[in-house]
Amino acid sequence: MNSSLRTALPWAVIVIVALAATLVRYEFVEPPHMAHACEAATGPWWCDLREAVVRGFLSYGYGYAAVLAALLAVCWRHTFAAVLAVSLGAIALQLYCYEGGALALLIGTLRLVRIQYDRARPALDQPVRA
Template identity: 55%
Template sequence: MSARWLRTLTPWLLPVLAGLVAAWLRYGLIEPPAMAQLCTAAQAPTWCALRQALVLGFLHDVYGVIALIAAVLALLRRSRALAWLAAALGAVALQLYNYEPGALALLVGCLRLVHLQGAGNDVATTPAPSPESTHR
């Protein structure tokens, strides 16, 4: 019973974890003025390259585009992994200033994940029930 519960809950906790990591990057590394001052100094720390890459990513809507691509793939394929990826990347895009595409990808990923968890498998390998069996 607990293994099934854990298997059901894990895909929902991982996008939350991705959002928390993105929030830590945003509020701990990108937004603080002290971090910006350190990175504009003559001898900037080596982690400033990561900060600069993160800033360029949201300035060019990279996170939102990647999240939308994952959402489209989640719609085209019946895969829990792609649904989870769309939800996780949507959460990251929401935190890193790509609100509209991030919200759409998060919504699509979550809805797809609910649908696939309701189906009980990653790939539709079971035949659809016959009309006679559903009305008994």
């Protein structure tokens, strides 16, 4: 895989996940008309999904998941673990779990940058041939 693509792909995944979490918050959870539609005894089909999302942040589940992913990224030095930590951190930040989300976002970002730096370092250490 191209080196530039290999470096940019994890960041693109993180941006997509963060945008999806933003859409879930502002288009699915927060609008009053969505909550009112689910108050009826026979609400739309998506009310159970919305309820699960709301219960997830009321129980601080997204924050706990983000912190666990950050710990995984610290223990397992792999791009997937770092991207998971940053992505879950972004989701937790968007869905009202600020402390755990911020911690996971910071740890995952630092781990991903370090992994990418170490991967590029051998190329930087090569002498330049004239």
